[in-house]
Amino acid sequence: MSERAVAPWVLADDVEALPISDVAQQLGIPISRVHQLMRDGHLLAVRRDGVAVIPEDFLSGAAVVKGLPGTVTVLRDGGYADEEILRWLFADDPSLPGTPIGALRSNRGREIKRRAQAMAL
Template sequence: MSAIPVAPDVLDPEVAVLPLPDVAELLGLPVTRVHQLIRDGQLLAFRRDNVLVVPADFLTEDGVVKGLPGTITLLRDAGYHPDEILRWLFTEDDTLPGTPIQALRSNRGREVKRRAQAMGF
């Protein structure tokens, strides 16, 4: 089994995070399946206070935010590192308005993916 990829913590300390066991409980999955979601690039994780965490905004009561895995894949394929992807997802963009993760959470994924594709060129 391969190691879980861990990004540097580049987010504001105010960004709410969930430890992996809490993510597993919220998603109704075993924690090993959450590890696999991270290895597969559907979620990004980092260490905060020596605990492996995922941003709470990546999840809803229905699961992983719609469009997030595809956006992560687009940016990775364009050569972005996990820390750059995290930073981009949580950086304010007046033209959205809000952050890309807020746009994904409010079902505006098409515009977020368009921007992610444009960043790759």
């Protein structure tokens, strides 16, 4: 796994996160496939107490939250580091209201992707 695939812990302590093995089990895929999803930007991992974990909000049942991979790709292509993307996804935004990840989880991905595209310009 490349080092880019795991960012340092930059989120609030109340953000729930799962070890990669738990994510693999929830998605019903091998751990190696979770690592591939991370490399491809479909999931972002962070290190909490030295352990690579994935924010639980990135998952919806047995799937990655719809719109997350595209949002991450747009921001990465715009020059944003994974740490910056994570901060933005979990930052409270009164104009939404809530957080960008919350909006993605509630099927408002079009607005989030539009905002990500504007930020990436």
